Amino acid sequence: xxxxxxxxxxxxxxxxxxxxxxxxxxxxxxxxxxxxxxxxxxxxxxxxxxxxxxxxxxxxxxxxxxxxxxxxxxxxxxxxxxxxxxxxxxxxxxxxxxxxxxxxxxxxxxxxxxxxxxxxxxxxxxxxxxxxxxxxxxxxxxxxxxxxxxxxxxxxxxxxxxxxxxxxxxxxxxxxxxxxxxxxxxxxxxxxxxxxxxxxxxxxxxxxxxxxxxxxxxxxxxxxxxxxxxxxxxxxxxxxxxxxxxxxxxxxxxxxxxxxxxxxxxxxxxxxxxxxxxxxxxxxxxxxxxxxxxxxxxxxxxxxxxxxxxxxxxxxxxxxxxxxxxxxxxxxxxxxxxxxxxxxxxxxxxxxxxxxxxxxxxxxxxxxxxxxxxxxxxxxxxxxxxxxxxxxxxxxxxxxxxxxxxxxxxxxxxxxxxxxxxxxxxxxxxxxxxxxxxxxxxxxxxxxxxxxxxxxxxxxxxxxxxxxxxxxxxxxxxxxxxxxxxxxxxxxxxxxx
Numbered sequence: 001x002x003x004x005x006x007x008x009x010x011x012x013x014x015x016x017x018x019x020x021x022x023x024x025x026x027x028x029x030x031x032x033x034x035x036x037x038x039x040x041x042x043x044x045x046x047x048x049x050x051x052x053x054x055x056x057x058x059x060x061x062x063x064x065x066x067x068x069x070x071x072x073x074x075x076x077x078x079x080x081x082x083x084x085x086x087x088x089x090x091x092x093x094x095x096x097x098x099x100x101x102x103x104x105x106x107x108x109x110x111x112x113x114x115x116x117x118x119x120x121x122x123x124x125x126x127x128x129x130x131x132x133x134x135x136x137x138x139x140x141x142x143x144x145x146x147x148x149x150x151x152x153x154x155x156x157x158x159x160x161x162x163x164x165x166x167x168x169x170x171x172x173x174x175x176x177x178x179x180x181x182x183x184x185x186x187x188x189x190x191x192x193x194x195x196x197x198x199x200x201x202x203x204x205x206x207x208x209x210x211x212x213x214x215x216x217x218x219x220x221x222x223x224x225x226x227x228x229x230x231x232x233x234x235x236x237x238x239x240x241x242x243x244x245x246x247x248x249x250x251x252x253x254x255x256x257x258x259x260x261x262x263x264x265x266x267x268x269x270x271x272x273x274x275x276x277x278x279x280x281x282x283x284x285x286x287x288x289x290x291x292x293x294x295x296x297x298x299x300x301x302x303x304x305x306x307x308x309x310x311x312x313x314x315x316x317x318x319x320x321x322x323x324x325x326x327x328x329x330x331x332x333x334x335x336x337x338x339x340x341x342x343x344x345x346x347x348x349x350x351x352x353x354x355x356x357x358x359x360x361x362x363x364x365x366x367x368x369x370x371x372x373x374x375x376x377x378x379x380x381x382x383x384x385x386x387x388x389x390x391x392x393x394x395x396x397x398x399x400x401x402x403x404x405x406x407x408x409x410x411x412x413x414x415x416x417x418x419x420x421x422x423x424x425x426x427x428x429x430x431x432x433x434x435x436x437x438x439x440x441x442x443x444x445x446x447x448x449x450x451x452x453x454x455x456x457x458x459x460x461x462x463x464x465x466x467x468x469x470x471x472x473x474x475x476x477x478x479x480x481x482x483x484x485x486x487x488x489x490x491x492x493x494x495x496x497x
Contacts (some may be wrong), residue, residue: 006067007052008132010079015045015098017302019121022114028204031113034402035106038117043096043104044468045124045355046095056088056475061484064493070460072137076193080135085481086262086332087131089474092133093339094252098124100456101244104347107452108354109157116157120244123149126225127252131323136184136195139263140177143220143256147173150245158240165233165240166378172233176223180264183216200268201488210272217265218280224257225319227280228287238304238306239359246302250309250342255335258316262328262485266320270489277321285414287314292421296428301349304429305342308385311418312338318415319400323489324408330399333474337384337467344381344460346478348374351453352433355446360428366438370446375434377449377457382430384464387425392467 018041023035041049056064063082071079083091101120109116126149129142147170155166184195191199205213223230234254238246266273288311295307312334319331351374352367353359368375384391397419405412438444449457467474 006081007048007082008065008067008128010048011045011052011095011128012081012132013120013126014048014125014230015041015095018042018044018123019118019125019450022118022121025114031110034114034117035264036104038102038121039099041121042095042124045121046099046126049092049095049128052083052088053092053477055112056083056085056477058085059480060247061480066134068134071135075137075195077137077195078135079138080196081132082134083132084484085477087259088477089261089332089336090131090255091128093336094124094127096459097251097339098247100343100344100347100459101247103452104247104456105242105244105270105349108350112156116153116242116244119149119153119455120248123153123248123383127256130256133377134197136187136197136200138265139179143223143260144174144177145438146253146256150249153245153248154237154241154244154286157242159243160240161236162240165236168360169237172223172226172230172454174373176230177220179216180220181308186213190247197263199322200264203268205269205271207271210269211275214265214269214272214276217269218276219259221257221260221265222283224260225254225313225317226257226310227283227314228291228310229283231287232494233292234310235303235306238309238346239300239302243346243353245344246306246346246350247440250346251339254313255339258313258320258331258335261317261320262332266485267488273321274323277323278291281318281411284314284318285411286455287311288318288418289421292425295425296421298425299361301352301361301417301429301433302346303359304361304425305345305349305385308345308422308425309338309342311422312342313386315400315415315418316409319396319403322400322411323486324403324406324477325482325486326399326406327403328486329475329478330396330401330403332478332482333392333471334396334400336474337396337464340460340463340467341384341391341393343379344377344457345385347456347460348378350459351449355449356442361432363440364433364443365436365440366434366443367446368434369438370443373454374449374457377461378430378434380461380464382426384468385426387419390465390468392464392471394468395471 066082068080133139291311298304319327384393
């Protein structure tokens with residue numbers, strides 16, 4: 001019976017409908033009703049994704065839970081949904097993160113509460129649409145639509161430079177995506193008037209055309225990841241965004257770029273992907289090493305974690321473009337792990353900011369004396385961010401380094417260096433904020449985290465440790481999907497660079 005339900009449609013539309021319902025609660029006089037409806041909608045959105053995992057056949061190939069109905073028949077556009085192991089994990093991560101963001105903003109947001117909650121619910125549904133779309137036009141619509149709620153979140157509830165940050169975020173990501181639309185229209189004609197990904201995968205294209213299409217896709221997805229040198233919008237967006245916006249931006253929205261490479265670039269233009277892999281690997285290693293150094297000199301906690309995200313996402317693109325099972329599986333696991341860890345790190349900064357209204361590292365010191373429970377959580381997430389074995393941060397990075405070693409020792413060596421940088425900038429920040437004597441009267445007045453904050457950080461702490469100690473439940477759903485993808489790419493004539 002469960003398989004007969006359109007679970008993917010429910011995962012997309014349940015949070016969106018809940019978001020619209022929240023808007024009808026009225027102004028801030030009904031703020032508590034808006035919060036309750038938002039939480040119910042987010043929880044329902046998460047609960048409908050659990051049967052996707054329990055009912056997923058990890059040994060079966062292809063896409064599962066497929067749902068296909070006509071949408072725009074004159075152009076042969078279908079409302080076509082389905083998931084494999086890669087998209088399954090990202091949908092679960094997205095839906096859970098939405099619940100945590102709603103809880104985290106429960107008391108913090110006091111102005112335009114209904115609109116704030118609605119924006120996150122709608123965004124959650126749209127991103128589930130990206131991860132489950134099997135029609136290129138449907139994918140593009142969802143992919144672009146995710147910009148609108150995040151633009152509003154940054155622009156309305158952000159910091160003093162929120163308008164600048166929101167415009168920069170919107171323009172960077174929109175301009176990058178427009179080229180991909182041209183590529184999709186070209187592929188539509190080449191596939192005989194079909195937008196189905198399955199038809200795109202079968203289109204034989206000469207290498208020159210593949211390279212052009214790859215570059216068009218690359219412009220869209222590299223900005224989203226974001227890869228060096230098109231990363232400059234991310235620190236501004238993170239610093240100005242409210243805590244919930246930073247969490248969703250880091251935990252989910254950056255993954256749209258990595259997912260785009262896996263769903264479109266590699267299977268549609270495999271020859272070009274192999275041909276240009278050294279370029280992407282080079283850019284990834286620059287992000288991993290150079291951005292790690294940039295993070296070392298940051299004085300703003302949010303900006304430091306933002307640069308840390310860019311460095312960690314460099315591991316994702318490195319893993320994808322080394323074209324072996326360890327690398328690609330490591331990249332996907334790194335995306336999920338980074339969602340847990342970066343989300344937790346931004347929530348920790350949000351806890352401090354709510355109390356002190358400053359993100360400057362120099363304004364803190366001795367926080368552990370006043371907030372011991374919070375300090376313990378923050379230490380766990382800092383260690384995970386540095387890739388400590390036993391935490392989720394180690395698993396994906398280890399697999400990517402293992403895969404890179406099979407291709408080129410120096411790729412693995414350069415990638416491994418970032419573990420040193422990651423430990424340096426994360427623990428340095430932690431030391432200055434948490435340890436030492438109480439720095440000032442404001443720190444002396446701090447109160448430890450309450451039950452609501454403890455719940456949100458506790459859920460993430462359990463996930464970080466569970467994935468680090470027992471990654472099998474996350475990895476087993478990936479094997480067949482990754483092997484199918486690599487088998488498709490290996491049919492191309494070019495050797496791995």
